[in-house]
Amino acid sequence: xxxxxxxxxxxxxxxxxxxxxxxxxxxxxxxxxxxxxxxxxxxxxxxxxxxxxxxxxxxxxxxxxxxxxxxxxxxxxxxxxxxxxxxxxxxxxxxxxxxxxxxxxxxxxxxxxxxxxxxxxxxxxxxxxxxxxxxxxxxxxxxxxxxxxxxxxxxxxxxxxxxxxxxxxxxxxxxxxxxxxxxxxxxxxxxxxxxxxxxxxxxxxxxxxxxxxxxxxxxxxxxxxxxxxxxxxxxxxxxxxxxxxxxxxxxxxxxxxxxxxxxxxxxxxxxxxxxxxxxxxxxxxxxxxxxx
Amino acid sequence: xxxxxxxxxxxxxxxxxxxxxxxxxxxxxxxxxxxxxxxxxxxxxxxxxxxxxxxxxxxxxxxxxxxxxxxxxxxxxxxxxxxxxxxxxxxxxxxxxxxxxxxxxxxxxxxxxxxxxxxxxxxxxxxxxxxxxxxxxxxxxxxxxxxxxxxxxxxxxxxxxxxxxxxxxxxxxxxxxxxxxxxxxxxxxxxxxxxxxxxxxxxxxxxxxxxxxxxxxxxxxxxxxxxxxxxxxxxxxxxxxxxxxxxxxxxxxxxxxxxxxxxxxxxxxxxxxxxxxxxxxxxxxxxxxxxxxxxxxxxxxxxxxxxxxxxxxxxxxxxxxxxxxxxxxxxxxxxxxx
Numbered sequence: 001x002x003x004x005x006x007x008x009x010x011x012x013x014x015x016x017x018x019x020x021x022x023x024x025x026x027x028x029x030x031x032x033x034x035x036x037x038x039x040x041x042x043x044x045x046x047x048x049x050x051x052x053x054x055x056x057x058x059x060x061x062x063x064x065x066x067x068x069x070x071x072x073x074x075x076x077x078x079x080x081x082x083x084x085x086x087x088x089x090x091x092x093x094x095x096x097x098x099x100x101x102x103x104x105x106x107x108x109x110x111x112x113x114x115x116x117x118x119x120x121x122x123x124x125x126x127x128x129x130x131x132x133x134x135x136x137x138x139x140x141x142x143x144x145x146x147x148x149x150x151x152x153x154x155x156x157x158x159x160x161x162x163x164x165x166x167x168x169x170x171x172x173x174x175x176x177x178x179x180x181x182x183x184x185x186x187x188x189x190x191x192x193x194x195x196x197x198x199x200x201x202x203x204x205x206x207x208x209x210x211x212x213x214x215x216x217x218x219x220x221x222x223x224x225x226x227x228x229x230x231x232x233x234x235x236x237x238x239x240x241x242x243x244x245x246x247x248x249x250x251x252x253x254x255x256x257x258x259x260x261x262x263x264x265x266x267x268x269x270x271x272x273x274x275x276x277x278x279x280x281x282x283x284x285x286x287x288x289x290x291x292x
Numbered sequence: 293x294x295x296x297x298x299x300x301x302x303x304x305x306x307x308x309x310x311x312x313x314x315x316x317x318x319x320x321x322x323x324x325x326x327x328x329x330x331x332x333x334x335x336x337x338x339x340x341x342x343x344x345x346x347x348x349x350x351x352x353x354x355x356x357x358x359x360x361x362x363x364x365x366x367x368x369x370x371x372x373x374x375x376x377x378x379x380x381x382x383x384x385x386x387x388x389x390x391x392x393x394x395x396x397x398x399x400x401x402x403x404x405x406x407x408x409x410x411x412x413x414x415x416x417x418x419x420x421x422x423x424x425x426x427x428x429x430x431x432x433x434x435x436x437x438x439x440x441x442x443x444x445x446x447x448x449x450x451x452x453x454x455x456x457x458x459x460x461x462x463x464x465x466x467x468x469x470x471x472x473x474x475x476x477x478x479x480x481x482x483x484x485x486x487x488x489x490x491x492x493x494x495x496x497x498x499x500x501x502x503x504x505x506x507x508x509x510x511x512x513x514x515x516x517x518x519x520x521x522x523x524x525x526x527x528x529x530x531x532x533x534x535x536x537x538x539x540x541x542x543x544x545x546x547x548x549x550x551x552x553x554x555x556x557x558x559x560x561x562x563x564x565x566x567x568x569x570x571x572x573x574x575x576x577x578x579x580x581x582x583x584x585x586x587x588x589x590x591x592x593x594x595x596x597x598x599x600x601x602x603x604x605x606x607x608x609x610x611x612x613x614x615x616x617x618x619x620x621x622x623x624x625x626x627x628x629x630x
Contacts, residue, residue: 118398
C-alpha cells in the first residue's frame with residue numbers, strides 16, 4: 001500500500017432508491033449480477049469450450065454408434081435425435097447454475113450480497129439470466145453441429161427458432177430449480193454430483209434418444225408424462241416436423257404420432273412455466289434462509 | 293445518544309446443540325472502534341452476521357443506529373459495510389469490476405462510483421492492479437480489495453470480520469492505519485479479531501466472548517489492569533517438567549499457575565517476592581527452569597486467564613494462508629492451559 005492517509009469523503013453518499021421504485025432497482029440489480037456472471041464466462045473461455053464438448057460427443061455417439069440400431073418410425077434417426085440432444089444439452093447446462101451458486105456461497109460472495117441493499121431475488125435471477133445467455137450461445141453451436149452431421153430443419157426457420165425459444169424457456173425454468181441445489185450443497189463439486197441423479201433419469205428415460213414404444217410398459221408410463229419427453233416431442237415437432245407416415249421401419253408397424261404440434265407445444269410451455277412458478281420462489285426462499 | 297450498535301440478550305443456536313450465541317449483550321458508541329475478541333467458534337462471526345442482516349437471531353434484539361436488524365433489514369443494509377471472514381471478491385472480475393459490482397448493488401450512480409472506485413483503489417494501493425482479474429492477486433491484495441469493497445458506499449457502520457487474518461505484517465499495518473482513519477471520518481467500526489495485538493492497538497472498547505457468552509468487557513487498559521501487576525514466565529526443558537512445576541508452584545500465589553507447553557505462567561502482584569519463593573520451591577523439588585522472565589501483562593495473558601487457552605490456538609482452522617506470526621504465537625503445538 002502506498003498511501004496511508006485517507007481524505008475525509010464529505011458526508012454519506014449512500015443512495016437508497018433515490019429514483020425509481022422497487023421494481024426498477026430489482027431489474028437494475030439483476031442486470032448487474034447478470035453482467036458480472038457474463039464477464040466471468042468470458043474470463044474462463046475454457047469452461048465454455050469444454051462444456052460444449054460433451055454434447056457434441058453425445059451427438060456423434062448416438063448419430064454414428066447407436067443410431068443405426070435404433071429404429072425411429074416416421075423419422076430418419078438424425079432428425080429424431082437432434083431435437084432430443086438439444087433438450088438434453090440445455091437441461092444438463094442448468095447444472096451450471098447450481099455450480100455457480102455453490103461457488104458464490106462457498107467463497108463468501110453470497111454473504112456479501114445478503115448484506116447489500118439489493119433485491120433479494122437478483123442474485124438468483126442474475127445467475128439464471130447469465131446461464132440463459134450461455135444457452136443461447138450453446139444452441140447456436142449445436143445447430144451448427146447438427147448441420148454438420150446431416151440434420152436439416154424439417155419445418156421452417158421460424159418454427160425452428162420457436163423451438164429453440166421453447167428449449168431456452170425450459171432450461172431457464174430448470175435453472176431456477178438447480179439454483180436450489182446450488183444453495184443447498186456444501187460445495188460446487190457436490191452440487192454437480194447432486195444434480196446428476198435428477199437429470200440422468202429425466203433425460204435418458206425420455207423420448208430424446210429412442211421411441212417410447214421400445215421401453216417396457218412401466219417405464220413408458222413414466223417417460224411419456226415427464227417434462228423432458230414433453231419438451232422433446234414439442235421440439236421435434238417444431239424442428240424436424242411431425243412424423244412421416246411413409247417412413248416406417250420394423251419392428252413397429254405404424255407411426256405413433258406425438259399428437260398435433262400445437263398440443264405438444266402447449267404442454268411444453270405449461271410445464272416450463274409451471275416449473276418456474278413453483279421452483280423460483282422455493283429457491284429465493286432458500287437464498288434468504290440459507291445459514292452460511 | 294443512539295448507540296451505533298446495540299445487542300440485547302442475543303441468542304442463536306445452530307441445529308439443536310451448537311449455541312453460537314448464548315445471551316450476548318453489548319453496545320458500541322458512534323465514531324469508535326470496537327473490538328470483538330474471541331477464539332475460533334466463540335460466536336464472533338455469528339454476531340457479525342446477525343448485525344449485518346445475513347442471519348436471523350433466535351431471540352434477542354440487534355440494532356444498528358437504532359434500527360432493528362430483523363424489522364428493518366433493508367434500511368440497515370444501506371447503513372452498513374461488511375468485509376466478511378473470507379475475502380469475498382469475485383475471482384473472475386478485476387479489482388475495479390469488483391468495486392463496480394458492489395457499488396452498483398449499493399445503488400450508487402455511475403458517476404459517484406467512478407470517483408469513489410478510483411480513490412479507494414488509490415488508497416488501498418491497488419491502482420496498478422485495478423484491471424487485472426483478482427485471481428491473479430496475492431492474499432493481501434484480495435483482502436485489501438475486500439475491505440475497499442465494503443467501503444464503497446460510505447457505510448456509517450463498518451463490520452470487519454477478522455480483517456487482517458492472512459495478511460503479512462506490512463499489509464496488516466496498512467489496514468490498521470486505514471481503519472484508524474475511518475473513525476476520523478465518523479465511521480463506527482466493529483472489528484472481530486483473534487489477534488490481541490490488533491485489538492490492543494485499535495479498539496477503544498472490547499468485549500471478549502467465548503462459547504457464545506461475553507466473558508469480559510472494557511477498555512484494553514482496564515482488562516489488563518484486572519490482571520496481576522506482573523506476569524512471571526518460567527520455561528522448562530519439556531512439557532512434563534513444566535506440568536510438574538505447575539503443580540508444585542500452586543502454593544506461591546492466590547491465582548493458580550497456568551501451564552501451556554513448556555511454559556508456566558503466574559499472574560502476581562508481588563513479583564520479586566514470588567520469584568524468590570518460586571525458585572526456592574523449584575530447587576527443593578529439583579526442577580531447574582531454563583528461562584525466567586517478569587513482564588507486564590499483555591492482552592494475551594488476559595485472554596489466557598479468561599478463556600483458559602491462548603488466543604491463536606484455534607486459529608489453525610482459519611481459511612487460507614495463515615500469517616506467520618511473531619515467534620511467540622507461532623508455536624501451535626502448545627497445549628491448552630489446564
